[in-house]
Amino acid sequence: xxxxQRPRGTRDFAPEEMRRRRDAEARMRRAAETFGFGxxxxxxxxxxxxFTARSGDSVVDEMYAFQDxxxxxxxxRPEITAAVVRWYLNEMTKAPKPIKxxxxxxxxxxxxxxxxxxxxxxxxxAEIIGAPLAAADAEVVALSVAxxxxxxxxxxxxxxxxxxxxxxxxxxxxxxxxGWPACLHALDKKDFAxxxxxxxxxxxxxxxxxxxxxxxxxxxxxxxxxxATRLVGELDGFAYLRELAARLHCLGLKKCEIDLxxxxxxxxxxxxxxxxxxxxxxxxxxxxxxxxxxxxxxxGGEPVESTGFAIGFDRVLIAMEKEGKALKVEGxxxxxxxxxxxxxxxxxxxxxxxxxxxxxxxxxxxxRGLSKALKYADSIKARKAIIVGERELAQGIVTIRxxxxxxxxxxxxxxxxxxxxx
Amino acid sequence: xxxxQRPRGTRDFAPEEMRRRRDAEARMRRAAETFGFGxxxxxxxxxxxxFTARSGDSVVDEMYAFQDxxxxxxxxRPEITAAVVRWYLNEMTKAPKPIKxxxxxxxxxxxxxxxxxxxxxxxxxAEIIGAPLAAADAEVVALSVAxxxxxxxxxxxxxxxxxxxxxxxxxxxxxxxxGWPACLHALDKKDFAxxxxxxxxxxxxxxxxxxxxxxxxxxxxxxxxxxATRLVGELDGFAYLRELAARLHCLGLKKCEIDLxxxxxxxxxxxxxxxxxxxxxxxxxxxxxxxxxxxxxxxGGEPVESTGFAIGFDRVLIAMEKEGKALKVEGxxxxxxxxxxxxxxxxxxxxxxxxxxxxxxxxxxxxRGLSKALKYADSIKARKAIIVGERELAQGIVTIRxxxxxxxxxxxxxxxxxxxxx
Numbered sequence: 043x044x045x046x047q048r049p050r051g052t053r054d055f056a057p058e059e060m061r062r063r064r065d066a067e068a069r070m071r072r073a074a075e076t077f078g079f080g081x082x083x084x085x086x087x088x089x090x091x092x093f094t095a096r097s098g099d100s101v102v103d104e105m106y107a108f109q110d111x112x113x114x115x116x117x118x119r120p121e122i123t124a125a126v127v128r129w130y131l132n133e134m135t136k137a138p139k140p141i142k143x144x145x146x147x148x149x150x151x152x153x154x155x156x157x158x159x160x161x162x163x164x165x166x167x168a169e170i171i172g173a174p175l176a177a178a179d180a181e182v183v184a185l186s187v188a189x190x191x192x193x194x195x196x197x198x199x200x201x202x203x204x205x206x207x208x209x210x211x212x213x214x215x216x217x218x219x220x221g222w223p224a225c226l227h228a229l230d231k232k233d234f235a236x237x238x239x240x241x242x243x244x245x246x247x248x249x250x251x252x253x254x255x256x257x258x259x260x261x262x263x264x265x266x267x268x269x270a271t272r273l274v275g276e277l278d279g280f281a282y283l284r285e286l287a288a289r290l291h292c293l294g295l296k297k298c299e300i301d302l303x304x305x306x307x308x309x310x311x312x313x314x315x316x317x318x319x320x321x322x323x324x325x326x327x328x329x330x331x332x333x334x335x336x337x338x339x340x341x342g343g344e345p346v347e348s349t350g351f352a353i354g355f356d357r358v359l360i361a362m363e364k365e366g367k368a369l370k371v372e373g374x375x376x377x378x379x380x381x382x383x384x385x386x387x388x389x390x391x392x393x394x395x396x397x398x399x400x401x402x403x404x405x406x407x408x409x410r411g412l413s414k415a416l417k418y419a420d421s422i423k424a425r426k427a428i429i430v431g432e433r434e435l436a437q438g439i440v441t442i443r444x445x446x447x448x449x450x451x452x453x454x455x456x457x458x459x460x461x462x463x464x
Numbered sequence: 465x466x467x468x469q470r471p472r473g474t475r476d477f478a479p480e481e482m483r484r485r486r487d488a489e490a491r492m493r494r495a496a497e498t499f500g501f502g503x504x505x506x507x508x509x510x511x512x513x514x515f516t517a518r519s520g521d522s523v524v525d526e527m528y529a530f531q532d533x534x535x536x537x538x539x540x541r542p543e544i545t546a547a548v549v550r551w552y553l554n555e556m557t558k559a560p561k562p563i564k565x566x567x568x569x570x571x572x573x574x575x576x577x578x579x580x581x582x583x584x585x586x587x588x589x590a591e592i593i594g595a596p597l598a599a600a601d602a603e604v605v606a607l608s609v610a611x612x613x614x615x616x617x618x619x620x621x622x623x624x625x626x627x628x629x630x631x632x633x634x635x636x637x638x639x640x641x642x643g644w645p646a647c648l649h650a651l652d653k654k655d656f657a658x659x660x661x662x663x664x665x666x667x668x669x670x671x672x673x674x675x676x677x678x679x680x681x682x683x684x685x686x687x688x689x690x691x692a693t694r695l696v697g698e699l700d701g702f703a704y705l706r707e708l709a710a711r712l713h714c715l716g717l718k719k720c721e722i723d724l725x726x727x728x729x730x731x732x733x734x735x736x737x738x739x740x741x742x743x744x745x746x747x748x749x750x751x752x753x754x755x756x757x758x759x760x761x762x763x764g765g766e767p768v769e770s771t772g773f774a775i776g777f778d779r780v781l782i783a784m785e786k787e788g789k790a791l792k793v794e795g796x797x798x799x800x801x802x803x804x805x806x807x808x809x810x811x812x813x814x815x816x817x818x819x820x821x822x823x824x825x826x827x828x829x830x831x832r833g834l835s836k837a838l839k840y841a842d843s844i845k846a847r848k849a850i851i852v853g854e855r856e857l858a859q860g861i862v863t864i865r866x867x868x869x870x871x872x873x874x875x876x877x878x879x880x881x882x883x884x885x886x
Binding site: 108114118131140188387400401408 | 763
């Protein structure tokens with residue numbers, strides 16, 4: 043019956059997978075706290091306007107948007123940055139600056155479910171609000187890398203660009219402002235024929251367009267900035283990227299890949315933009331994206347310097363799997379099996395005393411015989427079984443069985459916890 | 465602007481509160497894992513039918529229910545048990561039994577926001593599916609208590625009843641089945657005048673109603689079961705509750721409070737039911753509720769023994785606050801302050817090396833002078849400040865300041881991490 047299936051594009055996470063997810067979450071959280079970021083959590087849904095204010099009504103089609111019973115437009119959040127900025131404007135404008143926060147949470151999009159894309163998905167992200175941009179940008183870029191490293195990942199590539207560079211170029215080329223979004227969109231898609239078409243439509247000669255296309259194709263070390271300067275002259279963003287790279291060097295990121303073609307889909311970015319890819323993930327290789335943005339004024343607040351990133355948590359899990367870094371999930375340390383009705387009480391008491399001393403302990407609840415119970419213990423990956431037999435109990439002993447080797451030894455009931463902790 | 469406020473009845477959690485919540489979550493998760501339960505996570509929304517199948521269409525009014533773009537009825541989950549049973553039916557019917565799982569997640573209800581009641585709220589719960597009930601009921605009851613104790617709570621009261629007892633009574637009294645829901649509802653509200661009215665409507669003489677009311681007023685130790693037997697004769701549930709109490713005794717719950725008046729609002733309970741209250745919380749004192757239930761067959765599956773509980777996580781946090789058990793939140797261990805432009809590089813490098821050795825380290829990003837930077841360090845509750853001065857740097861030293869006492873000492877730059885770890 044379809045109504046008793048989970049909704050399309052959503053997932054159920056079973057215990058093994060949840061253990062891996064919680065482990066990765068905890069590591070990334072620790073990384074963020076080590077950088078002096080504090081966690082925030084905002085509601086799962088927001089007023090629809092929070093998302094349409096920036097991007098227009100067209101985004102409604104891509105969201106889980108609905109009316110609540112008060113006929114208020116509501117949307118399941120498609121991302122979390124807008125909510126963090128709203129929180130800042132609602133409650134934190136008077137707080138000492140900067141505001142350094144991170145979040146981990148679920149987001150929603152309404153689109154055809156496909157491999158690796160889910161309607162409910164998970165993000166880990168961070169924002170710095172109210173700090174000078176070069177310092178703050180360097181801090182968030184360094185944190186994004188630290189988060190990925192915290193879960194053992196290494197085979198990723200970071201590319202840093204600057205939206206301001208492209209905007210300055212368009213301005214200098216004389217492209218009217220109305221033409222910028224279409225042009226940036228074409229640049230984002232690396233559809234250079236379309237770029238030329240858009241420029242042509244805006245009356246810009248093809249020769250000028252060639253410099254723009256050459257610029258967004260520039261990708262490499264810091265020397266690319268010199269090359270770019272030779273090509274189009276000095277632009278504000280170039281000096282900024284040099285300063286950022288120097289700061290990143292101090293923060294341990296010795297190699298800085300410049301890519302002036304990083305445009306980012308979201309239209310709220312204003313300055314530095316960056317992306318992190320895992321080439322091994324193929325079509326879904328982009329795992330992190332971020333940059334500095336202007337949202338506070340869109341929500342009616344005073345402008346404030348803001349920068350951040352979001353990591354696709356689901357892809358991190360896939361990358362960890364690929365790189366062999368996912369947590370090896372083990373079952374409980376102990377599975378207690380009573381043998382004979384008279385042993386149930388002692389088995390429960392033993393389980394309780396082991397649990398009280400912090401040893402993860404499961405216990406046979408089904409009344410199965412020894413061999414079936416051991417089979418179950420095996421299926422849940424218990425490391426040891428403790429067999430509590432009526433006859434042995436009379437002598438005050440139990441049997442400890444190593445579930446991997448099958449080796450068994452007897453042990454006084456009172457010494458089990460100590461023995462297991464050895 | 466109202467559209468840039470959070471929706472009514474929702475909350476933003478700032479970093480201090482989130483630290484306390486994550487700490488409590490982690491403790492409760494550890495308690496459940498120590499009992500051999502594994503975590504599951506189901507989607508935030510489900511098909512509407514998952515919730516109406518059991519409770520009828522009337523519950524739609526209390527839910528965030530909406531139509532997705534495929535005109536499918538969707539609801540933000542009001543609770544998580546139904547989803548766990550759906551998951552079991554979809555994927556786990558062939559898995560070795562029992563299924564012992566727990567969850568922590570957000571739930572939603574559409575009602576007028578009021579003190580202590582939120583439209584988005586958080587639950588921690590556990591279920592055992594497919595184990596004989598007395599064994600499984602004892603295990604989940606013991607876990608619910610262990611979860612509350614894991615966060616330091618002690619001043620709670622647990623009451624155990626049995627819906628089967630009341631149903632047997634109604635049957636024996638000759639109340640027609642159609643009359644049961646209204647009668648149980650009146651019993652749940654402890655509205656005894658209404659109980660008599662309902663019985664009267666069903667043609668039951670007042671005398672018989674008195675025994676029923678006397679039964680649901682019974683509350684106390686196991687001896688209440690003897691009293692109840694003298695009053696109404698032996699009922700199935702009595703023997704069951706005695707067995708359960710014996711098992712709970714083995715699991716460390718030496719005192720078992722029987723309350724035959726525990727009815728529980730949800731209509732899917734079938735056997736044992738229990739509630740845990742914190743009297744200190746006043747009107748919102750109930751923090752946990754659970755019992756054994758029949759849901760699999762409602763969703764078109766084979767019947768399977770099922771039992772579980774849900775803890776109101778938000779109330780746990782309030783109780784922890786009241787009992788002085790909430791985590792004392794501290795800021796980063798270190799706040800690094802460069803003094804003079806020439807010190808920035810060294811300050812960032814120092815912060816990076818401290819972070820790499822696992823010391824939580826924030827760093828001045830605003831370019832403030834020393835006294836303003838220290839004021840900020842104080843506001844974020846940093847424990848130490850490390851002052852990196854241009855002049856001291858020339859001698860390879862920095863100053864470590866204890867933010868509580870104000871005591872300062874110098875330290876060679878290379879020894880800072882070691883010094884802090886002492």
